[in-house]
Amino acid sequence: MMELESSGWDVIVAGGGNAGLCAAIEAAETGARVLILDAAPKPYRGGNSRHTRNFRCMHRGPLSVLTGSYGEEEYYDDLLRVTKGKTDEDLARMTIRMSEECLPWMEAHGVRFQPSLSGTLSLSRTNAFFLGGGKALVNAYYNTAEDLGVSVVYDASVGHVVIENGRFTGLEVDISGKTHLIEGQALVIASGGFQANTDWLAEAWGPAARNFLIRGTPYNRGRILRDMLDQGAESVGDPTQCHAVAIDGRAAQFDAGIVTRLDCVPFSIVVNRDGQRFYNEGEDVWPKRYAIWGRIVAAQPEQVGYAIIDSKAVNDFMPSVFPPETADTIEGLAQKLGLAGNALAETIREYNAACRPGTFDGTDLDRLSTQGIEPPKTNWARPIDTPPYFGYELRPGVTFTYLGLRVDRTAQVQTGNGPLSNVWAAGETMAGSILGEGYLAGFGMTIGTVFGRIAGQEAAKYVA
Amino acid sequence: MSLDLTRPEGAIAEARRQSEICNACRYCEGYCDVFPAMFAERTFTDGDITQLANLCHNCRGCYYACQYTEPHAFALNIPAALAEVRAESWERYAWPGRLGGLFHRSGVAVAVALVVGIAALFIAMRALVPASGEGFYAYLSHSIMVAIFMPAFLFPVLALVMGVRRYWAEVGGAPLRWAHMKEAARRTASMKNLSGGQGQGCNFEKGDRYSNARRHAHQAVLYGFVLCFASTSSGTLLHYVFGLEAPYSFFSLPKLLGVPGGILLTIGAAGLVALKMKADPALGSASRWGGEMGFTLLLGFTGFSGLVLYAVTGTSLVSLMLAVHLGAVLALFLLTPYSKMAHGAYRFAALVRDAQRRA
Ligand SMILES: Cc1cc2nc3c(=O)[nH]c(=O)nc-3n(C[C@H](O)[C@H](O)[C@H](O)COP(=O)(O)OP(=O)(O)OC[C@H]3O[C@@H](n4cnc5c(N)ncnc54)[C@H](O)[C@@H]3O)c2cc1C
């Protein structure tokens, strides 16, 4: 440990996910002495990046696995739509433009891409999928970093950033139960959001947050973010906002990842604990509604919902990891789900009566709408009448939080008195600088790659 | 509501549990033929799982890429789960009956079989000294060789055919078509399923780094074996059709095929053994490690002893080496349906079945 403390690190990267790795590689390629500290043990290295599958990439013509073209304007329009304009146009456009050169850079540093996965064809033009997913990407970057001589310490949680006169001088780091002071010339903060810190979530959301499930790593607890904010770093992003989707309620509290997503909502009715419907399940195609259902379910009593389908719908969506509860009668299903049988039966009777004849088309908006009930179901409304019946418990699954560090075009961390001269931030921890609200699939990895690379280059320039 | 995450009893049930998790994830789609076949189903019969298992080449890409490996509660280890099902399936299909398990599991049993094979040849050569004959036939007459090796070749072929028929029935194979066989042969020739999907290779001996070493070593063994086999076949043809009897000169077909074949087989098997020593046994069928190792060594030894036999031509060592080499060949042949060697037949059948699925 002594070598660790007095090694004279040029660049220390706090957080070994996608953003941190991109920064470490860029810095090491200039010959800088680089140290990565990650709070997780080695098998869980790579934070939320471990769970990802693709990144969104601008391209003027077919590029690697990407088909067609996806230009700056279309990309920016997509971003404006999901953020409802809450973005920083300059930073956003810069990120979008730089995403194009990221893809070949990623390939040159060991990342491999594969064609869009079965069931996700709609993304084949905009999103480049990683072969093997995010963990394979993370592994490739760790290997590249190792070959470049980067040192890595796992199980190393940064507790405090020592800042003297507007300059970073060292980090207090907890390693195997002891706190070490590790000195360095420059710091890149890439430690993600704070979604795994339930207390902090509860501060922002109230006690309901304790029922939220965290889709990714348990190690993104916002320790560095809080420490930096306490020391006067400027924040961006709404502290009460997080990206949450509806996932299978039986998922573990942390780290269940992609497989607990439930795609059955548009073909179901969703009721709350009291057996009552509360939102139009058929509002739009699922990829466009996926990300709002976390919040919708979070607003229900006990933050829980139940999606009910019948046997007609079973094959209309991608399977999820846990088998649904099933029964031959609505009452039987209600019992298994822990709902009042008569309330559920009554809701379904009303809903069935409101369904209209028409042609069902699970692949597109089919305008098969209910009539005369509130809330309506405006697409894919078929009566639930063909046993066996199936039910899934839904809970909000938090992907990441929005509150983060404000950075400029060079990824430099800002304070009320101007930028910190030798501290940069990249990835989820500064994503709020660009994503004010909403989310564009694959943009998290794009932000992390673009700003990770910039942060690494800038830090290396500073120590050169 | 709580969820039971304990592992079910039985290799097939465990592989099914894991496949259902993969089916909700799909990140590994591009590595091999297993995942596209898996993702075409929503539920998996025992036959489906057996087919997936035999399609898997244990490249291990999907293990290192998986965010759900232990200590995660999902405890994914697709290469090991499928290896277990695969090995069990070969033991189950073995014909006749229960001859399988032993040589799959025990390297010692393979070694004993080798010793028995060599001893059998010694005894034959002692007891049945030929009256006359040239070359090898001076030690063991041609008719005795045929009497030993004809059944020792035909019986394993029959046994494999019987086993693969059982396999075919269980995985629901359709009638054979030339196009599907050709497609399977193409994939075998290039070992596509050890290519990592993009030619970068597999994750066998270097953990999460890719390497083509195993693919190349395996192809050396495969092509070496095919060349040796072609060498013997060409000798048989020369003998019966053209009346040209052994010994053959270096520039004869049997030697031109056999020498490079023997070299490839020896080097390839040595490579596979070295790689297996470095690889993590927990990502294969751990209980079959010994049998697999034993068999790979036997394969290499067969090639090597053939080369030595050729090298000692004209010396007093010929009779010794002839018994050793032919004993190894005998053990190799007889063990084929009941050892790792059987994987070739089932793997090819699985590739044909998959070509049918894709068609
Ligand atoms: C299930 C899931 C699927 C997703 N899919 C996609 C997708 O397909 N495409 C996409 O673009 N985005 C996706 N996202 C979002 C994406 O994961 C993030 O945007 C991205 O991974 C952020 O990268 P990062 O490097 O900033 O953070 P992370 O990858 O989370 O890395 C942060 C690292 O910092 C470490 N750390 C935290 N605190 C400390 C501390 N105090 N000291 C030391 N180290 C610390 C953590 O251990 C972690 O390794 C997904 C998220 C989830 C949860």
Ligand code: SF4
């Ligand atoms: S092995 Fe793991 S990463 Fe690959 S498809 Fe299966 S669950 Fe997903």
Ligand code: SF4
């Ligand atoms: S080990 Fe290799 S061949 Fe087998 S399923 Fe995994 S990726 Fe495919």
